[in-house]
Amino acid sequence: MQLVRGLHNLSPLPQGCVATIGNFDGVHLGHQAILARLHERAIELRVPSCVVIFEPQPREYFAPEQAPVRLTRLREKLELLSRAGVDRVVCLAFNRRLRELSARAFIDQVLIQGLGIKHLEVGDDFRFGCDRAGDFDFLVDAGRINGFTVEAATTVELDGMRISSTRIREALASGDLSLANRMLGRPYTLSGRVLHGQKLARQLGWPTANVQLKRRLPPMKGVYLVNVDIHGQIRGGVANIGLRPTVKGDGRPHLEVHLLEYAGDLYGQHLTVVFHRKLRDEQRFASLEALKAAIDADVAAARAYWLGQPLDEI
Numbered sequence: 001m002q003l004v005r006g007l008h009n010l011s012p013l014p015q016g017c018v019a020t021i022g023n024f025d026g027v028h029l030g031h032q033a034i035l036a037r038l039h040e041r042a043i044e045l046r047v048p049s050c051v052v053i054f055e056p057q058p059r060e061y062f063a064p065e066q067a068p069v070r071l072t073r074l075r076e077k078l079e080l081l082s083r084a085g086v087d088r089v090v091c092l093a094f095n096r097r098l099r100e101l102s103a104r105a106f107i108d109q110v111l112i113q114g115l116g117i118k119h120l121e122v123g124d125d126f127r128f129g130c131d132r133a134g135d136f137d138f139l140v141d142a143g144r145i146n147g148f149t150v151e152a153a154t155t156v157e158l159d160g161m162r163i164s165s166t167r168i169r170e171a172l173a174s175g176d177l178s179l180a181n182r183m184l185g186r187p188y189t190l191s192g193r194v195l196h197g198q199k200l201a202r203q204l205g206w207p208t209a210n211v212q213l214k215r216r217l218p219p220m221k222g223v224y225l226v227n228v229d230i231h232g233q234i235r236g237g238v239a240n241i242g243l244r245p246t247v248k249g250d251g252r253p254h255l256e257v258h259l260l261e262y263a264g265d266l267y268g269q270h271l272t273v274v275f276h277r278k279l280r281d282e283q284r285f286a287s288l289e290a291l292k293a294a295i296d297a298d299v300a301a302a303r304a305y306w307l308g309q310p311l312d313e314i
C-alpha cells in the first residue's frame with residue numbers, strides 16, 4: 001500500500017482510481033463495508049483503490065481540547081486499511097488552506113486533478129468543503145459533469161443503530177467492551193512501546209509491562225482480560241488502564257499488562273494489547289495488601305479464561 005502525504009505530493013495515477021473519503025477512526029464494520037465495496041469497484045474498473053484521510057482529524061483541528069479520543073493511531077489505521085486491500089492512502093493535512101477550500105474547489109483540486117477519480121464511494125451523510133457545504137447530491141452532479149460515478153454505501157447497523165466511531169467510543173467509555181468489539185468486527189487493541197515502570201508491580205507479585213500511551217488518552221478504563229502476540233506466540237494476560245489511585249500515580253492514565261506464566265524481558269518492544277473482556281473498574285484500595293488481593297483474583301480469572309472456562313463459573 002502506498003502512502004501519499006499532502007496535496008502537494010499527490011498526482012493522479014495514469015489509469016485513475018476509485019476512492020472514498022473520511023476519518024476512518026477505528027476502521028469499524030461500517031468502514032469495512034465501504035472498503036469492501038471499494039475493492040469490488042476497483043476490480044471491476046481495473047484501477048487502484050484509494051482512501052483519503054485527514055491528519056489531524058477535522059474535529060481535532062477545530063477544537064483540540066474537545067476532540068474525541070482516537071480509537072486508532074495513524075499507524076494502526078494504516079495497517080487496517082492495508083489489510084482491507086486498499087492500494088493507496090492519501091493523508092491530507094487538515095489546515096486552514098484545506099478548511100477554506102470550497103466544495104467545488106475540493107472536487108477540482110483533490111478528486112479530479114489530484115486523484116483522477118473514476119468512482120467515489122461515500123456514506124449518504126458525507127459532507128465536505130468549507131462549512132460542510134458539499135453533500136452527496138452535489139457530488140453526484142459534479143460527477144455527471146466531470147465523468148465519475150458516485151455511490152452511497154449501504155449503512156451498516158447493529159441492533160438497529162448505525163455503527164460509527166462515536167458510538168464505539170461511547171461503548172468503550174461506558175465499559176461495554178463487548179458492544180464495541182461487535183461494532184469493530186474484531187477485539188479492540190491498544191499498542192505502544194514497553195517502558196520502565198516504578199517496579200512496584202513486581203513487589204506486588206505480578207510483574208507488568210507498562211505500555212507507553214504517549215499523549216494519547218485511552219478511550220476506556222478498568223481491568224481487562226487481554227492477549228498479546230509475542231514473536232508469533234499468543235499469550236493470555238490481564239491489563240489495567242487507569243490512574244492507579246492506590247499508589248498515587250502521576251495523574252496520567254497508564255496501560256499495564258501482566259502476562260501469564262511469562263518471565264521474558266519486554267522492555268523496548270512494541271506490544272499490541274488485544275482486549276477481550278472487562279473484569280472490573282479500577283478501584284482505590286485502602287492498602288497495598290488489598291490491591292494485591294484484587295490483582296491475585298484478576299490473574300486467577302485470566303488463568304481460568306485462557307484455559308477455556310466460562311467466566312460466570314469462576
Ligand SMILES: Cc1cc2nc3c(=O)[nH]c(=O)nc-3n(C[C@H](O)[C@H](O)[C@H](O)COP(=O)(O)O)c2cc1C
Pocket residue numbers: 196197198199200201202206208210223238239240243244245246247256257258281282283284285291294295298299
Ligand atoms: C490486573 C491489574 C489490576 C490493577 N488494578 C488496580 C486497581 O484497581 N487500583 C489501583 O490503584 N491500581 C491497580 N493496578 C495498578 C497497580 O497499582 C500497579 O500495577 C502498580 O502501581 C505498579 O506499577 P509499576 O508497574 O509502575 O511499578 C492494577 C494493575 C494490574 C496489572
Ligand SMILES: Nc1ncnc2c1ncn2[C@@H]1O[C@H](COP(=O)(O)OP(=O)(O)OP(=O)(O)O)[C@@H](O)[C@H]1O
Pocket residue numbers: 020021022023024025029030031033034121122123124125126153154155156157162163164165166167
Ligand atoms: N455504519 C456505516 N455504514 C456505512 N458507511 C459508514 C458507516 N459509518 C461510516 N460510514 C462511512 O464511512 C466513511 C468514513 O466515515 P467516518 O469515519 O468519517 O464516519 P463515522 O465512523 O460515522 O465517524 P464519526 O462517528 O466520527 O462521525 C464515510 O463515507 C461514512 O459515511
